Amino acid sequence: MAKLNWGMIGGGEGSQIGPAHRLGAQADGNFVLAAGALDVDAEKGRAYAQRLGVAADRAYANWEDMLEGERNRDDRVDLVTVATPNSTHFEITKAFLEAGFNVLCEKPMTMTVEEGEEIVRVAKASGRICAVNYCYSAYPMVREMRHMVRTGQIGKIRLIVTNFSHGHHGDATDADNPRVRWRYDPKMAGVSGQFADCGIHAMHMASFIADDQVETLSADFASTISSRELEDDAMVNFRMQGGTVGRLWTSSVAIGRQHGFDIQVFGETGGLRWASEQPNQVLYTPVGDRTQIMEKGEAGLSDEAARLSRVAIAHPEGFPLAVANIYVDLAAAISGDARDGLPTAEDGLRSMAAVYAAVESAKGNGAWVDARPPMFR
């Protein structure tokens, strides 16, 4: 397969997200970094892009220049990754879609539901791919769980319980640290703190594995560190369209938890359990029987799990290769071989609708509210 040209906006030197995307895009040799506007500091961004191998004329000062520079090239980038600050995702994603580029947008895709609906409409009109980086859904064993659900191996799903909790914002003496503080400041983070940051990953995961959508929810938010305006801990109960009951806890003050993202799926004839810190195993329990340890790479897994795994059973594959799997799916989709596992603008929109619904519910003392975007009601 010929290599695809890839462009990146944001993810400059010293960012956390940049290396993950570069590794993800390049790991399987599908993409070559051909263009970039990597930094708000135009000179730093241009210099860094060139150190990463981008030609000088495609190392842009900002995303507007990149849009202009790329749109008329014959070898224009096949995919643009948007890894800028959250509040800019909407504008940039929209502009590139309208110009006919495929886009992978970091989450959250937008800051409002209205913007989310706009992206969905623009993406549809453009005929281009608009993906959102819910990368945990691309772990092989997560795909396997979805496959098991779809093929009826645990029966109709009754209950999903998911957590995404860590303790990295649990030190009140660190609350003024700018890397922490902005997440709880509505001027920068929008209407929600921890739920918008981590909770929506868990909610996407629930929908992804259940192959169903959240319909209503009830939320309880808390700012356990009192100086925080936005929540640092949230519990969201929900119901899916198919009737599944959902429980979602997310926290940033769970001192001792590192990356406590896990999900339990309970159906009529079996249960599944998975945790992101040991992503290569799934615990599967047929009703009335013993729990079995499923392993990435074992014989008999679905094609979906098999194709997203690179090395043999019990050789662990981690987070960067889950991101890489998003790029594997993007490369396939760009080449006309689309799979339905790729998270899309619709997923990004649903997350934003859930955030606003949770905020409304939490303010309303846990009242149950519709969690669907207006356009999908």
Next chain:
Amino acid sequence: MAKLNWGMIGGGEGSQIGPAHRLGAQADGNFVLAAGALDVDAEKGRAYAQRLGVAADRAYANWEDMLEGERNRDDRVDLVTVATPNSTHFEITKAFLEAGFNVLCEKPMTMTVEEGEEIVRVAKASGRICAVNYCYSAYPMVREMRHMVRTGQIGKIRLIVTNFSHGHHGDATDADNPRVRWRYDPKMAGVSGQFADCGIHAMHMASFIADDQVETLSADFASTISSRELEDDAMVNFRMQGGTVGRLWTSSVAIGRQHGFDIQVFGETGGLRWASEQPNQVLYTPVGDRTQIMEKGEAGLSDEAARLSRVAIAHPEGFPLAVANIYVDLAAAISGDARDGLPTAEDGLRSMAAVYAAVESAKGNGAWVDARPPMFR
């Protein structure tokens, strides 16, 4: 120490709870089974009691006979354990307290809040011990966690997250099994199913470790197996009097979970984690530092944890010895050496108040309601 005379009501042959109490009472040699009314079938109960070493004249046909037989004996039982069906706990406990006996009542102590308040009043008036068997609180490492909280080792508690979930009622084809069905039938189980059965253990544990009480709560109940009138899955958010945020999930349809009772306590300066399936360890994380594995029996634990542990570090002690620790505390209290760890009638009352509050909230779409018994408001 001279052995104490012990009487048991319920817990007959074939019951699950009987062996646990007998082992608990006898493990440390403090109690001798001296009297019993063990079975609704009077003859079976009398015969079984005698096989267990009870003298013929103290092997009673029923609790009323036992009350009459024991009340005027010089060597009357020092403690009565009530392990009968739930709906009879109130009447029996009350009668024995009024007759001047010390009582250990199985949970739930009563079926209503009013009954619970009555027991609290009667116990107080009698001057006798009325304990309730929240035995998980008697694990050495649970006592250690409470000690750490009380001595400020994790600072003011912000957040408690506790689960008590299993999958043993997850088979819908087994739903007519009488051992399962009654728990979801309000005629037999009262107003609540899974929350009253398991959830109140978790709620007691939260209060016990935090050394604080639940003030308000919001609940979401679900009957995931539709033939069930009462809930088989519940989520309860709560606030404690001191401001701590609480999250409690309980389920009986979590297929694959065996005895999924765990608790996480997050304070200003540290976090603690404990799980009932590995009760001899606690994970302790000072804020900003590494997680440490604490072990039952290690040097430097509190007196409370040390005195409730029988064998050396890393030799596991399990559930029956947690029950035994309740009896250790009872023997001490009867002998005039009371400790404050023993769960009391007030705990039994608070549980019942929480059950009714959760039912009210769940019916009210998650409205926040007062979870305190009227007499403690």
Next chain:
Amino acid sequence: MAKLNWGMIGGGEGSQIGPAHRLGAQADGNFVLAAGALDVDAEKGRAYAQRLGVAADRAYANWEDMLEGERNRDDRVDLVTVATPNSTHFEITKAFLEAGFNVLCEKPMTMTVEEGEEIVRVAKASGRICAVNYCYSAYPMVREMRHMVRTGQIGKIRLIVTNFSHGHHGDATDADNPRVRWRYDPKMAGVSGQFADCGIHAMHMASFIADDQVETLSADFASTISSRELEDDAMVNFRMQGGTVGRLWTSSVAIGRQHGFDIQVFGETGGLRWASEQPNQVLYTPVGDRTQIMEKGEAGLSDEAARLSRVAIAHPEGFPLAVANIYVDLAAAISGDARDGLPTAEDGLRSMAAVYAAVESAKGNGAWVDARPPMFR
């Protein structure tokens, strides 16, 4: 069942082993402590025995008095537990057997192979029970593993790998502590340190589960703390009579390991894994299939595992109840209902033969030597 009279030698106040035996003997209500010679300090021992409920005339000053006092009583003790310092086990056990008592001896049963053979002969001649406290073999799930092996569920056993390692003697600055030092001093501990202390538990376990005996072995001993004359770390390779290959590592300087006793059994059609720190689970892997988590108390276990478990699935049972299971088997055997799981004098003898064989091999640079007692060759 009428209670059996039980006598104890050693296990005085402050000892570790005393409480474990008392709890074990009394937990299930089968035995009553009727006589004792608990301490080398006669007065202390007599006083303590009486505090434990022993009548004054059966609270003996020493084991010789107890032998004389008990031998002619009609209600003489049905079982004597020998929990004295190791070097006295032989003499006491022999004397009580010869006087017609049943004996449970702590390990090691003797200090030499010759003494071990003598005990086997005396026990046989007496027709009495002589058991040795290899209590780990009485965990329900260990019995289940033996049942699985015997019923062919993992095929012929190819390989057993077992470890018993801890780090509690790993602090060289603590090496002069008398509780530690004696174990590495041949004047007190005999020919072997860590292998005789912990290794023989692992070797007994291998024989017990495999239902086979060690025939030859090769050992490598090390004194990693140089002031120690006896080994604090040992590796023993062995072959069983049926051809099974064995690997046994034991250490007391494995800093961080608490009670690292585990065993892995690999047969032609499956594998089993068990660890003493989580004794209620077994991992079972049929060849070519997924690993299954077996749980104490689950449906379908053998009668042997079921009868030695007291509480429901996933309610953990720990070390003291494994000791109690030895007493359960003793009570049954005394009452004429013998099971073959009880470790006997022959097991005690085989351990001593293995110790001497290992010492000889280690001195001979790992030469393979016969590990069988002469009387069983």
Next chain:
Amino acid sequence: MAKLNWGMIGGGEGSQIGPAHRLGAQADGNFVLAAGALDVDAEKGRAYAQRLGVAADRAYANWEDMLEGERNRDDRVDLVTVATPNSTHFEITKAFLEAGFNVLCEKPMTMTVEEGEEIVRVAKASGRICAVNYCYSAYPMVREMRHMVRTGQIGKIRLIVTNFSHGHHGDATDADNPRVRWRYDPKMAGVSGQFADCGIHAMHMASFIADDQVETLSADFASTISSRELEDDAMVNFRMQGGTVGRLWTSSVAIGRQHGFDIQVFGETGGLRWASEQPNQVLYTPVGDRTQIMEKGEAGLSDEAARLSRVAIAHPEGFPLAVANIYVDLAAAISGDARDGLPTAEDGLRSMAAVYAAVESAKGNGAWVDARPPMFR
């Protein structure tokens, strides 16, 4: 940094090792696959190389052509990876070193000790890098353990215990499977089966972390499946030059073990434990203190661990990125910034010396033999 040109020999379509190397070389963008002789089937190899982006004139029919084609190019490859069948490693590695190329050779580097010494000499004479792919040593937390040892954090090392056991060759009915059979056939595998395949990884790891070398060893080999000429299970005791005691168990018939590669390092003042299935954590126990859970990415780790980690704490990184870390070190070394962590020809030679020593010892009933290559004695 300008990208380096990379060439690969072996690792053709369908191989397991090929994808791991390509991902490893390309993950961080340091290398571009510029040349290859990927398959014994020349046409298949040339076609596949071109699909991977290699120019037609550098998609070679065999390694001899590649050597000729590349040696005189100005843009000749900066690094050649040798991932061919084991018996060809020596010849190819030697030829490329002599022609002035840097080489990364898969393990085992050679089939004999003599060949190993020859490679060491040739590498030294050439002044080129000759690395061997002991990739597990490149996990960040493995490097951290070595750093801790070097900086004295656990004191002088007394004892190392390491296992590398799996059960993937445990099915005797699969023993004729060519992918399995060759490993136990001396015509194809050489003098050793499982020890040469997996055991040398564990032995390298022990030397790597201890920063010391194995001096003598004693081995016990077993062919637990009788049709196998070479061992499928081995135990090796060893002593390091500094006096450290070593225990190494390796097996391919440990049914249920997936990738059971772990290591425990016990020093005078602390212990370390690491397992390859959870490579992002280390358990660290200071003597007399609690065990701490160390996490990849936590604050305060060594520069070495930090530079080899790509994503934030608790985002797992797996096996492919450990291979990538070997390439990170190679890129640095090629660019003149050599680190001492890179496994070299000397490591490859020491492994082969250990293999021959173990075979000799096993045949000599466990006699202790010198494990050092003659040139290092």
